[in-house]
Amino acid sequence: MAIFNDFLRDRRRDELSSEDLQALEASVHAVQNVPARHSLAISKQPIGVSTYLIEGFICRYMDDREGVRQLVAVHVAGDFVDLHGYPLKRLDHDVATLGPCRIALVRHEAIDQLVRDRPNLTKLLWFSTLLDAAMHREWIFRLGRLDAVARVGHFFCEIEAKLRAVELSDGRQFSCPLTQADIGEACGMTSVHINRMLKELRERGLMHMQRGRVTILDLPALRRLSEFDPSYLFIGE
Amino acid sequence: MAIFNDFLRDRRRDELSSEDLQALEASVHAVQNVPARHSLAISKQPIGVSTYLIEGFICRYMDDREGVRQLVAVHVAGDFVDLHGYPLKRLDHDVATLGPCRIALVRHEAIDQLVRDRPNLTKLLWFSTLLDAAMHREWIFRLGRLDAVARVGHFFCEIEAKLRAVELSDGRQFSCPLTQADIGEACGMTSVHINRMLKELRERGLMHMQRGRVTILDLPALRRLSEFDPSYLFIGE
DNA sequence: CGACGGATTGATCTGCGTCAAATCTCGTGG
DNA sequence: CCACGAGATTTGACGCAGATCAATCCGTCG
Known part of the structure; x- marks a missing residue:
């Protein structure tokens, strides 16, 4: 299938064994094309799937009282957009496409299986969510000091x-x-x-x-x- | 020992089995008192231990070119301050105490063991790092929109x-x-x-x-x- | 008592927001 | 192929929130 070709590419991809990769590919339950400016997930709803971005641009954002958006992340091909929704069980923000996208959906039960069986893959999935956190920190710096x-x-x-x-x-x-x-x-x-x-x-x-x-x-x-x-x-x- | 009494308190603590909690307590390798305004970890150095905050206030921050600080997080009792350093292997920011603190140190090899043996605990540790990410997002919102x-x-x-x-x-x-x-x-x-x-x-x-x-x-x-x-x-x- | 870090207040300056209008781009349909 | 309209970009004039600079005050501790 080769859906996860870009996942952690040029990061720790070498730590991803071919069995781990196969298990990850096997856990995908659907692949979809989504048009530009389309909502993917809404804040506070319990979620049971996470979205991997194969192609395109996706943003995560929060609205203020007047409905003005603040983006909190921009994702590109190879990003596991809302994998953090797996441990959190619900999101604290909204997710939407910016341009037209191709995405893969992974059910959380499938990830449960991976966490149970594959500590090494688990650590890499965890790592990928923490990359997002590192980017959040850089955004805080950007807004606060530049x-x-x-x-x-x-x-x-x-x-x-x-x-x-x-x-x-x-x-x-x-x-x-x-x-x-x-x-x-x-x-x-x-x-x-x-x-x-x-x-x-x-x-x-x-x-x-x-x-x-x-x-x-x-x-x-x-x-x-x-x-x-x-x-x-x-x-x- | 009861070091982790406040960990995930009033969050998902009920999902923490007493065996998981015991294993977590057992993985602590030192407890220390640290004075106020004291540096705990420096950006970019590879790290092999993570810090759990038993008592006090700790901040994480980044400096701009002129050395002006931007805080990216403030931690209180019960927070696993730099658990994200475990999957990341190094930090992208500095850590320091604000007031006097009591901290527990956990070696990453000990966490490796937990990840291998305890999927449920792993998911909760992962969850706790993602709570920090959620707070980062709220800080982005605060700086960008308020x-x-x-x-x-x-x-x-x-x-x-x-x-x-x-x-x-x-x-x-x-x-x-x-x-x-x-x-x-x-x-x-x-x-x-x-x-x-x-x-x-x-x-x-x-x-x-x-x-x-x-x-x-x-x-x-x-x-x-x-x-x-x-x-x-x-x-x- | 004196010193020092933090809190407080005033005066002035400026980066970015607001408001508004003009222009450009591109998709759609006649 | 052109006309139209919606959305995006560009530019100007003006106002204000928050920075900067500087002085004073306060509480704590040697």
Whole structure:
């Protein structure tokens, strides 16, 4: 089947034995295509399946009182989007597609089986949920300590690094279906100000974005500006 | 020994069998007292032990380029502070005490044993690391979507709810060794502005804080102001 | 008593939000 | 093939929340 080709790719994938991988593949109970801007899971409902993202972009978010979104995560191919829903039993946030996606669904009873039989795989699944937590921490840092330009730069540095790990970025170009409003929801800013910051990054010769395509012109400089250190992504370990 | 008396208290503690609890207690290899403002773990170093907090307050934080701290978590009694270091093998942030603490240390080899033998306990340990991730998400929301008063209010609502779960708050009063500068580092604000917002909360009759003692005067109103919904803490489930 | 870290308050500055309008892009149907 | 409309992007003018700078006050401890 080869659904999990990108899972933990360029991270600890070598620790995944072929038996573990087979067991993981066998636990998939459905594969689906989902259109863009489509809700996948709603906060507080008990859930019994988790979603693995084969292709596309998915976000997780929370709404404030007025219904304004705050994204808390953006996922790309190879991410087990809401595996944390397995130990938690329900989610504390909503999940939705950004662009069109291809996803695999895994029932929690199947994961129970894996946890019972495969301590090594269990540790890797656990690891993958903690990668998300590490990204959350970096988002806290981004929102708490960086100014507007650096926030936007940092956001794209993260996306680029994640995409590169699954060979969807060559370090210069990648496609990314987010609107400026989406980026604003991720960075805690208005879309108007995102627009100005993108202009600034463009004029400084660091990066530009048009029609769902991002071009990074000077990655080292962009990372420096954004205080971006990719070690929290555990890539290449 | 009864070291883990507060672990997952008022959460899923009933799912912890007495054998699991015994195995957990047996895996502790040292108990220590640590003074206030003391560093416990440093970013990027490989680690082989995790820290369980028996008593006191601990924070996790990251520094920006100029060395200004951003807290990413505050821990209280009953928290397994850096259990996530077990699957990750190293930390992406620093850990330090806020006030004086009593901690228990658990070697990762001991946890390996637990993961191999005790799937149910493993799932609960996993769960506890994901509680931290849920709190991270709430911090992202706080920084991204709330204004200054609500940020401070939300922060204290969280601390209060966590302390109440281990009976260190009665819903009205609790002690909390954080300075206004610490709170600023948690909320992404300056200590000056924290001071003004505490004044505002005091004048509105919602809460006040003096010499390490917090008094909540109107919890429902404070929660309303701060858009605080404790369900992400999974208390009482 | 003096010193020092933390709390408090005032004055001023600025980064980003808000509001509003213009332009661009692309899908849809006549 | 063009007209239309919805959504996304871009730009300008203006206001304000929170930062910054700086001075004073307070409580604790040697």
